[in-house]
Amino acid sequence: xxxxxxxxxxxxxxxxxxxxxxxxxxxxxxxxxxxxxxxxxxxxxxxxxxxxxxxxxxxxxxxxxxxxxxxxxxxxxxxxxxxxxxxxxxxxxxxxxxxxxxxxxxxxxxxxxxxxxxxxxxxxxxxxxxxxxxxxxxxxxxxxxxxxxxxxxxxxxxxxxxxxxxxxxxxxxxxxxxxxxxxxxxxxxxxxxxxxxxxxxxxxxxxxxxxxxxxxxxxxxxxxxxxxxxxxxxxxxxxxxxxxxxxxxxxxxxxxxxxxxxxxxxxxxxxxxxxxxxxxxxxxxxxxxxxxxxxxxxxxxxxxxxxxxxxxxxxxxxxxxxxxxxxxxxxxxxxxxxxxxxxxxxxxxxxxxxxxxxxxxxxxx
Ligand SMILES: Cc1ncc(COP(=O)(O)O)c(C=O)c1O
Numbered sequence: 001x002x003x004x005x006x007x008x009x010x011x012x013x014x015x016x017x018x019x020x021x022x023x024x025x026x027x028x029x030x031x032x033x034x035x036x037x038x039x040x041x042x043x044x045x046x047x048x049x050x051x052x053x054x055x056x057x058x059x060x061x062x063x064x065x066x067x068x069x070x071x072x073x074x075x076x077x078x079x080x081x082x083x084x085x086x087x088x089x090x091x092x093x094x095x096x097x098x099x100x101x102x103x104x105x106x107x108x109x110x111x112x113x114x115x116x117x118x119x120x121x122x123x124x125x126x127x128x129x130x131x132x133x134x135x136x137x138x139x140x141x142x143x144x145x146x147x148x149x150x151x152x153x154x155x156x157x158x159x160x161x162x163x164x165x166x167x168x169x170x171x172x173x174x175x176x177x178x179x180x181x182x183x184x185x186x187x188x189x190x191x192x193x194x195x196x197x198x199x200x201x202x203x204x205x206x207x208x209x210x211x212x213x214x215x216x217x218x219x220x221x222x223x224x225x226x227x228x229x230x231x232x233x234x235x236x237x238x239x240x241x242x243x244x245x246x247x248x249x250x251x252x253x254x255x256x257x258x259x260x261x262x263x264x265x266x267x268x269x270x271x272x273x274x275x276x277x278x279x280x281x282x283x284x285x286x287x288x289x290x291x292x293x294x295x296x297x298x299x300x301x302x303x304x305x306x307x308x309x310x311x312x313x314x315x316x317x318x319x320x321x322x323x324x325x326x327x328x329x330x331x332x333x334x335x336x337x338x339x340x341x342x343x344x345x346x347x348x349x350x351x352x353x354x355x356x357x358x359x360x361x362x363x364x365x
Contacts, residue, residue: 009350012328015201041248057254080199084113096147104131104155131158154182161300186270205253307337
């Protein structure tokens with residue numbers, strides 16, 4: 001256990017660790033929020049109490065990410081995977097093809113869903129190595145005729161991250177990023193994107209709210225015949241209140257945004273996250289026993305998968321780790337082995353504890 005209130009070192013890929021300070025604030029806000037005699041989850045989403053929470057969360061997120069007025073910030077439901085379908089439904093253009101880049105499990109699923117809706121083309125894929133790199137932009141071919149271009153800036157399972165994004169795309173070919181596992185981990189220029197989306201349950205807040213940041217001019221692409229709940233235009237027109245939004249998840253996400261501001265914003269988080277990831281990758285690279293297959297320049301700062309040279313040691317690794325309060329380390333079945341997710345709320349001390357454990361484990365083989 002960590003010495004912070006008997007909480008484990010939580011390396012879960014998602015839903016994932018939340019800052020302790022935020023959890024304690026939630027505890028304080030229950031069952032009487034700011035002397036109002038109710039909690040945030042018990043009042044109308046259209047009333048002044050929640051309006052205030054909502055507006056503050058939105059303003060803080062805009063400040064943290066530097067989101068200009070050219071963009072709508074929507075708090076929706078349905079998770080990232082609902083966006084896999086809504087993106088082609090809303091942003092597809094009749095007679096045009098949507099472009100996708102396949103860098104792993106989540107891009108592949110996004111492609112499969114888009115194929116059900118309209119014409120898609122896979123511009124590049126790193127499947128040849130079971131996803132250990134991002135294909136070079138100059139191999140993607142022409143993007144001019146596309147309705148949009150979809151990428152997965154961080155592949156949560158394979159631990160592959162983009163540190164540059166394609167530049168110079170036409171405004172008519174918006175870049176779309178599934179930022180579920182990288183959002184808020186470091187500064188990123190929102191202006192590179194036509195649409196960014198993310199399930200909350202890694203770096204934003206609890207599961208239940210899904211963030212969609214969309215350039216306003218793209219809302220015109222949502223056809224009126226789309227059911228309102230599936231239309232970005234309808235959600236934007238109603239300020240994310242077309243139906244009842246996930247009020248408690250939005251409130252809690254707002255506390256996370258405040259916490260991030262207090263840490264010094266995304267520049268500060270980037271430095272902390274880089275230092276955490278560097279330590280863990282260094283431990284893996286120095287070891288004869290642990291291995292991470294991802295090309296160095298694409299190694300994720302948030303998700304660090306690693307295998308053990310002797311697979312038969314996996315169960316022992318996990319049980320001894322658990323005994324030391326190191327939790328959530330089992331890798332995804334698609335790649336096997338282990339995975340340490342080191343999102344914003346995972347403290348540097350937790351990474352230190354993991355590194356110390358791994359070194360000891362190898363020594364005692
Ligand atoms: C990159 C990425 N996209 C999509 C998803 C699916 O998200 P959801 O469960 O919110 O649909 C995940 C979940 O782990 C993810 O990591």
